[in-house]
Amino acid sequence: MPIKIPFTKNKKHTTQQSLSLDHDHIPNHVAIIMDGNGRWAKKRGLPRIAGHKEGMSVVKKIVRRASDLGVHVLTLYAFSTENWKRPKNEVDFLMKLPVDFLTTYLPELIERNVQVQTIGDTGLLPEHTRKAVEEAISRTSENSGLILNFALNYGSRFEMVNAVKQIATQVEKGELSTGDIDEQLFSSHLYTSELLEPDLLIRTSGEQRLSNFLLWQLAYAEFWFTDVFWPDFDEHLFEQALYDYQNRKRRYGGI
Numbered sequence: 001m002p003i004k005i006p007f008t009k010n011k012k013h014t015t016q017q018s019l020s021l022d023h024d025h026i027p028n029h030v031a032i033i034m035d036g037n038g039r040w041a042k043k044r045g046l047p048r049i050a051g052h053k054e055g056m057s058v059v060k061k062i063v064r065r066a067s068d069l070g071v072h073v074l075t076l077y078a079f080s081t082e083n084w085k086r087p088k089n090e091v092d093f094l095m096k097l098p099v100d101f102l103t104t105y106l107p108e109l110i111e112r113n114v115q116v117q118t119i120g121d122t123g124l125l126p127e128h129t130r131k132a133v134e135e136a137i138s139r140t141s142e143n144s145g146l147i148l149n150f151a152l153n154y155g156s157r158f159e160m161v162n163a164v165k166q167i168a169t170q171v172e173k174g175e176l177s178t179g180d181i182d183e184q185l186f187s188s189h190l191y192t193s194e195l196l197e198p199d200l201l202i203r204t205s206g207e208q209r210l211s212n213f214l215l216w217q218l219a220y221a222e223f224w225f226t227d228v229f230w231p232d233f234d235e236h237l238f239e240q241a242l243y244d245y246q247n248r249k250r251r252y253g254g255i
Ligand code: V07
Pocket: 034, 037, 052, 053, 055, 056, 059, 077, 078, 079, 094, 095, 097, 098, 099, 101, 102, 116, 132, 133, 136, 150, 152, 230
């Protein structure tokens, strides 16, 4: 199949032209830091929460496209352990988004055979948020399509410190000896123990940092950044990221 060269002149990330994705080499696991919602809103003279709401619609579009393309796992950084420091009204609003999202979108997720999962310390979420998410997890637990994995109250260092504590406890009890500790054992104590590691990390809005997201799991991932704010992100940019990922892999001689 001929490789189409996307139109790139000064418009690297804004082309709407269709890309020739290689459907046999779609990344298994894509992780996204959905950044820039507040700045998107500020640019328009809107409150930050307007950016979050718009950002939620983009989540729906990307989930649709990821599931259509056959991505196995989509991990979305929805709320970090640091986000509690934001103004109360903003945190309250953010905690309503999962409820909002699932009220309107759970039937389509079920229809699409999507399985909802979470990583993070979800026990600390407000009751209404936790209930909505738990219901979605249980109603989709038998689904075999895309795993839609929301990072909620997630922090990677906390996750790793927890893993160390669990392992240390087993050593203390004599259930494990120090010599048994290896990368695989450590991984098995992370929230992501059942998942393949991400192949591709996408971060929007121009920041090029990990911000305490999947520090261990992203060890071998490709990183893809765009200046576009999350509410302006769309299916075409998502495909652009996958297309660039495939071309990097091709250049390394991997596929
Ligand atoms: C949130 C919208 C996307 C931009 C980033 C921050 C704001 C979807 C969810 C969600 C979470 C769990 C779930 C279903 C939907 C969500 C939060 C923030 C806290 F089961 N978007 N979104 N949760 N934003």
